[in-house]
Amino acid sequence: MEQQTTRPSRRPQRRLGLTVGRVFGVPLHLDASTLLLTLLVSVLYAGFARRQLELSQLGGYLIGLGFVVALLGSVLLHELGHALTARRFGIGVRGITLELLGGYTEMDRDAPTPRVDLLVSLAGPAVSAVLGAAAVAATLALPDRTVADQLAFQLAASNVIVAAFNILPGLPLDGGRALRAAVWALTRDRHAGTEVAGWIGRVVALGTAAGVVVLTVERVLAPLALPLMLLVAVTLWRGAGQSIRFARISRRFPLIDLARLARPLLPVPTGTPLAEAQRRRAESGRPDAALAVADGSGRPVALVDPAAADAVPTARRPWIAVDAVARSLAGLPALPVGLDGERVMEAVQTHPGAQYVVTAGEDVVGVLHIADLAQLLEPRRKMNT
Structure with missing residues (x-):
């Protein structure tokens, strides 16, 4: 065939x-x-x-x-x-x-x-x-x-x-x-x-x-x-x-609209305990926000990996800094916020991953989770989150 x-x-x-x-x-x-x-x-x-x-x-x-x-x-x-x-x-x-x-x-x-x-x-x-x-x-x-x-x-x-x-x-x-x-x-x-x-x-x-x-x-x-x-x-x-x-x-x-689909960033200072960062996110009113690690000037430099964070036992989270479960933003694929749906799909399938940095110029404005994109494209399909 x-x-x-x-x-x-x-x-x-x-x-x-x-x-x-x-x-x-x-x-x-x-x-x-x-x-x-x-x-x-x-x-x-x-x-x-x-x-x-x-x-x-x-x-x-x-x-x-x-x-x-x-x-x-x-x-x-x-x-x-x-x-x-x-x-x-x-x-x-x-x-x-x-x-x-x-x-x-x-x-x-x-x-x-x-x-x-x-x-x-x-x-x-x-x-x-x-x-x-x-x-x-x-x-x-x-x-x-x-x-x-x-x-x-x-x-x-x-x-x-x-x-x-x-x-x-x-x-x-x-x-x-x-x-x-x-x-x-x-x-x-x-x-x-x-x-x-x-x-x-x-x-x-x-x-x-x-x-x-x-x-x-x-x-x-x-x-x-x-x-x-x-x-x-x-x-x-x-x-x-x-x-x-x-x-x-x-x-x-x-x-596909990255401005609406991307999760907002919640920056926390480098060295912040993971438990404290998660507490701040829960109190922010945006439990879906992506935790980011900020440098001394407040600029996001890394992104907390949700899977790595979830793998840390609850009892140890007060003693583990967010830096230990984060990935450098420079190592994540970036998607310009104005990209249309077809180009987003091309980029995602050319560079497979779980998270993508959404940018406006040189600024990071959010994070696209592949699970959110999959849920948008196949709303009736059960997704593993």
Whole structure:
């Protein structure tokens, strides 16, 4: 399954695989799960090749490994279709990752218009369709029951299936992105397009699971492939759900107002006992205020970490200075108070953290807690505070 991730500046992904180089300037990563893909496909295809071509066991495994390499090459070309089309329209590409279920292209921002979204989405399936057609032509031209003929046939089938499956109109598949673009163009509402394509994506996931079970019962699909195909269905369901959730969150971006959302600062002098600082906050009438450590001139220089403060036993708080559970303001990410919702989300997900300093010029005017932002964006979701 091939897909794209194009949300701007999302949280950095922890890569478990290997960066193997660049293709047309695009970083290429191999996820650790490609090892499982290599083993699984090599074993399955080796058995098929031995039966069809009367090969030795070693010969079957070598042919199976060759098929894996050709298959990953096809996936890479598919993803390059997305990546190079995106770059053509000025969208930066952070990298391509090949993994167990295919691959994905990570872009640094969403398409600016429905037309661009449609073209980028369809570029990958178009490449797979061309590869499939070329492999079909090669299959017809090559002698029957030869290694080259069988490899060409399997590549033809793989690319045609990939192109056909990815064009299904449900997120996170490429066809779902195309549907989103169409709904976006008709309604002028990108979020509506994402939700529609997300819900249809859930239908596609259920249909995939049902189809896999039927094909296995009818012995069209090898039982060994059942877990992998069901994993595809589960991944589709989760991806569709994430798309729906993201659309709903994105609708609320305009509600982000740092001037109202940021908690006020309550400065206390350096060396103040933690218990005393907490008492002053309770008496201030703003129990949600962020405790700050002030220097001799009254300027805030550090921020008390709520988690670290809560971890101090109550009996010890009169003997622990606020400085011991505080972080320097210089080490915290800063958000200008006038930043709009989209830019706030980009900054937060580029620099994940629990607290952010809200500034007006050189002055610190408040502290944004990530829990407050999450509560604003998903008011019905239970938050850990």
